[in-house]
Amino acid sequence: MSEHSSLARAPATEPAGHPVLEPLGRVSRLHGAADVASRLSALRDWLAADLTDLERDLADVGAGGRDLAWRAARHLLAAPGKRVRPLCVMLAARLGGRPFDGAVRAVAVACELVHSATLLHDDVIDLGDARRGAPTARVVYGNAASVLGGDHLLVDALQRVRTTGAAPLLASLLDVIGAMVAGEALQLARRGRFEPDRDAYLEVVQGKTAVLFRWALEAGATLGGLPASSVVALGEVGDALGMAFQLVDDVIDLEGDAGKTTCADLREGKLTWPLVLAAERAPTLAARMRAFAAADGDVPPAEARALVDAVRATGALDDTRAEASRYGARARRRLATLPEGAPRAALEAVVDAALARRT
């Protein structure tokens, strides 16, 4: 309670300087979410040591492996990421009073590695050229190294969770990875044709994003020794946060800010929520999207911009942010059932920052 109060009183300075919170804080500040920026600044001080430990562990991943696949994997890990999944593990454990000790850190790092493994494989599947403001690992080291680099990270993540001795966590992480692969495969099967199908979208996003957020919070809560009802509640927070995160990602793809390849999803024929909404509202747009998807990325940029403008004119981008906010509100309602204090306030800030981000 006192920790929570001190957070609320924290000065609204810029939360710059830390690789984890800095990006979230910066985008919040830039886009007028001053309150979020202020709370993130306070968090930064509170979590500084934990976040430094996290980055050190991530920098050490694969340190003994000099092969091309490890170099591909380390290339991705070295790029500045938001580290939001490990942050979820850390905060859920702290909610149960457990510090960022060896086991919690192992699980937090494992989350980031599983996420990174899917990015390495995705970039090969989507032929992605840029990520986090840098060339993708597959561009630098080749597709094969990127595939094997992803394999390395999956194995490394599972080994870390195994060393914690928490057998149920290892079992559930295997299930999570299986669900993520199924989500990617489902997305793959729909590639090249555009069908505005809400259920298909939700099924893909469950696999590719929500299950890992859910697991991060459940695993952290379990390690933190929270009661079963709190583990369930945090799992629901993770599910809603993951959905919100993906919906905002969908919008960012069409807003085309720096650091992301503009309209990559659109050009790859991926089903995103704003495209589903726009197609429902303007059937002629659906036909144009199908033509885009069938062209398999081979679309003039001006034509892509024109289609994005038409999508925006339907209100689909604003409404997708609104949908993300509804998931965010659901996450906050579940958080409200948990004990007050700095960890809960931090998770609330993570939810708000995820919604406010523009990159």
Place this chain on the structure above:
Amino acid sequence: MSEHSSLARAPATEPAGHPVLEPLGRVSRLHGAADVASRLSALRDWLAADLTDLERDLADVGAGGRDLAWRAARHLLAAPGKRVRPLCVMLAARLGGRPFDGAVRAVAVACELVHSATLLHDDVIDLGDARRGAPTARVVYGNAASVLGGDHLLVDALQRVRTTGAAPLLASLLDVIGAMVAGEALQLARRGRFEPDRDAYLEVVQGKTAVLFRWALEAGATLGGLPASSVVALGEVGDALGMAFQLVDDVIDLEGDAGKTTCADLREGKLTWPLVLAAERAPTLAARMRAFAAADGDVPPAEARALVDAVRATGALDDTRAEASRYGARARRRLATLPEGAPRAALEAVVDAALARRT
């Protein structure tokens, strides 16, 4: 002892009809290894029920998964494989008196799935077009589905081992997969340049073949409740059998029988033992191999045949089979330290069949 005797007395009929032993038996018979064929025939009857169970389990893998990645994975699993790794698990367990029950079957299937996962990823890396006499999964379902199909199989394999409750086996399988990925990555790094380096060859083959054979026999022995010294001995059998298996594979690539893409290794710039030997013996050949490797597969078939003839003229193919036989002999010496009986005789037959095979 009596089982062993009955095996020795078995009639020398053709061991046809079973998907596991039939291929090993056929190649042995075709190539004059009548004794091996005879012993395999006897084994077939003894192991018939186990092998049927194995094939049924393999046919059920991913039965619930209809996505494109599972279809790619099942495409490979449905092709006739030698199933020699699951056979190793089964026989090592039987050596300890344990039947092919649920846990042993789970580990046996896991071995085949890990092997299959690496094939799915390898075919994407090597752009392989044919395997087991059929188009590769990546040709039928695409590279992306093949990558994700491999991911599915790795997860499935680990889940199966986890369900046995044998935590040390799950841990060691993770290590094995990590070593396999490292072996593939090492091979990848050397691609496009040909350097006849014996140490590099041995390191790659340890990872890509020997560690999984070793694990199969150690895991089976552990499940069979064999004493630690026998587990160690069987691990050494696996190591030697894996090396022998790979050396014979290397020769088969250059012999170009049906079912394999002739000279695929040579064209991909892969370091194989006969190529190392030939390059050591004829430095002008090393230069031609480097040119091949640099051409990245773009070599006229007639030129490839001419190089293979030159390699054969150095005696490298015969000497590689001889080297495989030395590993086979080492495997048999280790087997000789284990209790006599049908399981040991069966493992001896597997070693001999691996050496005798021509496809």
